[in-house]
Amino acid sequence: MSQHEPAGADARSYLDRQGAGGLWSWIGSVDHKRIGVLYLTLMVTMFWVAVTIGILMRIEQWTAGPTIMQPATYNGLFTVHGVIMIFMFVVPGLPAVFGNFFLPILIGAGDVSFPRVNLASWWFFVTGALLAVLSLFTGSGAPDTGWTFYAPYSLRTGTNVSLAVFAAFVLGMSSILTGINFITTVHRLRAPGMTWHRMPLFVWALYATGWIQVIATPIIGITLLLVIAERFFGIGVFDPAKGGDPLLYQHLFWIYSHPAVYVMIVPAMGAITEIIPTFARRTIFGYKAIAYSSLAIAAFGSIVWAHHMFTSGMGEAANLVFSLFTFIVAVPSAIKVFNWTATLYRGSIELAPPMLYALTFIFLFSLGGLTGVMQGALALNVHLHDTYFIVGHFHYVMFGGTGFAFFAALLYWFPKMFGRMYCRATAVVAWVPLFVGFNLFYFSMLVLGLMGMPRRYFDHLPQFHTGHSVATVGAFVLVLGLAIFFGNLVKALFRGERAPADPWGGRTLEWTLSSPPPVENFAAIPTITGGPYAYNPGRKA
Amino acid sequence: MSDPVHEALDHRDPEGARVGMWLFLLTEMLLFGGLFLLYAVYRGRYPHEFASAGKELSHVFGIANTFVLLTSSLSVACCLTALQKGQKRLCMTLLAVTALLAVTFLVNKWLEWGAKIHHGLYPGGPGLIGRPPGEVLFFGLYYSTTGLHGLHVLAGLIVLVVVLGLVAVDRVTPDDHVLLENAGLYWHLVDVVWIFILPLFYLTV
Numbered sequence A: 001m002s003q004h005e006p007a008g009a010d011a012r013s014y015l016d017r018q019g020a021g022g023l024w025s026w027i028g029s030v031d032h033k034r035i036g037v038l039y040l041t042l043m044v045t046m047f048w049v050a051v052t053i054g055i056l057m058r059i060e061q062w063t064a065g066p067t068i069m070q071p072a073t074y075n076g077l078f079t080v081h082g083v084i085m086i087f088m089f090v091v092p093g094l095p096a097v098f099g100n101f102f103l104p105i106l107i108g109a110g111d112v113s114f115p116r117v118n119l120a121s122w123w124f125f126v127t128g129a130l131l132a133v134l135s136l137f138t139g140s141g142a143p144d145t146g147w148t149f150y151a152p153y154s155l156r157t158g159t160n161v162s163l164a165v166f167a168a169f170v171l172g173m174s175s176i177l178t179g180i181n182f183i184t185t186v187h188r189l190r191a192p193g194m195t196w197h198r199m200p201l202f203v204w205a206l207y208a209t210g211w212i213q214v215i216a217t218p219i220i221g222i223t224l225l226l227v228i229a230e231r232f233f234g235i236g237v238f239d240p241a242k243g244g245d246p247l248l249y250q251h252l253f254w255i256y257s258h259p260a261v262y263v264m265i266v267p268a269m270g271a272i273t274e275i276i277p278t279f280a281r282r283t284i285f286g287y288k289a290i291a292y293s294s295l296a297i298a299a300f301g302s303i304v305w306a307h308h309m310f311t312s313g314m315g316e317a318a319n320l321v322f323s324l325f326t327f328i329v330a331v332p333s334a335i336k337v338f339n340w341t342a343t344l345y346r347g348s349i350e351l352a353p354p355m356l357y358a359l360t361f362i363f364l365f366s367l368g369g370l371t372g373v374m375q376g377a378l379a380l381n382v383h384l385h386d387t388y389f390i391v392g393h394f395h396y397v398m399f400g401g402t403g404f405a406f407f408a409a410l411l412y413w414f415p416k417m418f419g420r421m422y423c424r425a426t427a428v429v430a431w432v433p434l435f436v437g438f439n440l441f442y443f444s445m446l447v448l449g450l451m452g453m454p455r456r457y458f459d460h461l462p463q464f465h466t467g468h469s470v471a472t473v474g475a476f477v478l479v480l481g482l483a484i485f486f487g488n489l490v491k492a493l494f495r496g497e498r499a500p501a502d503p504w505g506g507r508t509l510e511w512t513l514s515s516p517p518p519v520e521n522f523a524a525i526p527t528i529t530g531g532p533y534a535y536n537p538g539r540k541a
Numbered sequence B: 001m002s003d004p005v006h007e008a009l010d011h012r013d014p015e016g017a018r019v020g021m022w023l024f025l026l027t028e029m030l031l032f033g034g035l036f037l038l039y040a041v042y043r044g045r046y047p048h049e050f051a052s053a054g055k056e057l058s059h060v061f062g063i064a065n066t067f068v069l070l071t072s073s074l075s076v077a078c079c080l081t082a083l084q085k086g087q088k089r090l091c092m093t094l095l096a097v098t099a100l101l102a103v104t105f106l107v108n109k110w111l112e113w114g115a116k117i118h119h120g121l122y123p124g125g126p127g128l129i130g131r132p133p134g135e136v137l138f139f140g141l142y143y144s145t146t147g148l149h150g151l152h153v154l155a156g157l158i159v160l161v162v163v164l165g166l167v168a169v170d171r172v173t174p175d176d177h178v179l180l181e182n183a184g185l186y187w188h189l190v191d192v193v194w195i196f197i198l199p200l201f202y203l204t205v
Helices: A032-060 A071-090 A093-106 A115-137 A161-188 A201-233 A246-280 A287-301 A316-344 A353-376 A378-384 A388-418 A424-451 A462-495 B004-012 B014-045 B047-054 B059-084 B088-118 B133-168 B178-202
Strands: none
Touching: A032 A071, A032 A093, A032 A115, A032 A388, A032 A462, A071 A115, A071 A161, A071 A388, A093 A115, A093 A161, A093 A201, A093 A246, A093 A388, A115 A161, A161 A201, A161 B014, A201 A246, A201 A287, A201 B014, A201 B133, A246 A287, A246 A316, A246 A353, A246 A388, A246 B014, A287 A316, A316 A353, A316 A378, A353 A378, A353 A388, A353 A424, A388 A424, A388 A462, A424 A462, B014 B047, B014 B133, B014 B178, B047 B133, B059 B088, B059 B178, B088 B133, B133 B178
């Protein structure tokens, strides 16, 4: 615990009423902290919408045959579940919420480089979210293509694909602007003495993420625009009836969407890298290895896209090359896992709620990562492609990985962001159904997939019944955990105890500020004299 | 908006503004890159049909528009130098010339598309029915690429006019001209993309 008076304890907090107050002082604010909170609010809302849709799908699978809906409804639901979760929760989740809130603070800056662009980026996000929701209820039915919008079906279906695709395009613009902003901020606004190798590793992760966003997102932008042009004007570039090649759609889609999964996971890894040293009371093991592995993931992650297409008929040579790269891209992720565990070794571990969730992340992400490597093997991939194994793997990485990292980061930084402490015991209680329910749910999916259950079917054969029942029970347990988790935080917002400046004994810059931080962050821009995780005196950080 | 601390940051760091603009230009190039990638694949697949379809585009329009855009890039480059030397009036004149050339380009493009559409040469149009797939794809790509480029010309035109207004009211000055510089950079990007479009579509033979 920090004994000294935090800097700016007497200053106005960013949560205090500003100007005329009211809604506009939030949705028109260019303060990176307020924008982070805006993102958090909208994202958690969209998360719950998608969770509800997910639960409806699980109820549908409770019995064979139609349970509560018809096949067309199911198609719409899994599409919308995917679109919301991917484009509105896991892709922007950590960078937009915690990146916005903490990136400037962690490098000792007053704000990001382009505060107004940052606000514009949030407004793009709102617009995209509204359009996506609108696409469900207008036109001729919710889009039913799956979140991948594969041609030629996406060109032919009569459902409201154009609007959903345009929503994804707008969300992409939001993502690009955030990426540009973060890269520029890291280059230009580091405090004096904050050299590249003194930056907290979350900043490195955000920096790598920014580059992926900037380089990959325009490709999906043009691809989605072409889908719209194809639907309205029939230009033919993806339409086999006109000489176009649908396989090219898949290539262009995955040139973005594979790197996008690293947009989802790299900042999550960055947040975990902040939490582990704090609660192990040790300097991070292998600082540079972790920093550069983020960049390595960004680099290798952009040349593995076609491993989503092993069964699409690309040809042997392409399959072999992309299989090889897929194995290689697992290496930098593994480097991080080994560094985290090495940091724990001989640490003085405090199993506080953020740490519990962070450790859970390592376990679930490792499972997700390893099942991913399995799919990199060509022979096995043919068997697993388009089965529940893929869905299970994806949820282990994206929910077990990014989702749990989001929860861990929320528990870690909540007291800083809102100046209130939640009930720690309740956070631990919530972990039990979250962990148990999660594994019941998604491990069943892995098993079902190996047995041959295809993804995106609204119905199942009798031999899959047991697996589906276990998964549905798991899903309900998981949602119970989510309810306790978020209920605890919402309660803390209003009735939580006042949080001290440094409740966890952290060493990075955000803990030198009062909780919640003052409007200007730092009364005077600090001068940095050492590494970010100064736990071991006498040892170089 | 009530917060001058954060508002002020935008103007404090011209170098940062340049970094941000170059990153943005990178994303724009990648956006067109997707179209050029499709072009490369389909031209590799249908080389003869691309060549024959390309003959139907008007060299006159293509080369006239190249001339217009290259001249506008010159004028936008000169207007920055004029402002740096403190010649506000000359800067504004050159900006107006650039904007006028942008309008000329768009009018040309309008006439060119109009002529093509008049001949039924548009996706699903009577002029393309029964043509081999390579030619259909050529025109599909032609309309997508020049259409997207045209939208960028339009966006650039709006930016130029806004900056012209800001120069007039002294919000962009010889000491604080990064906005004009960035607008110029964007305009050059529009130009560079066109430099690729011209040979790929108009000069296929």
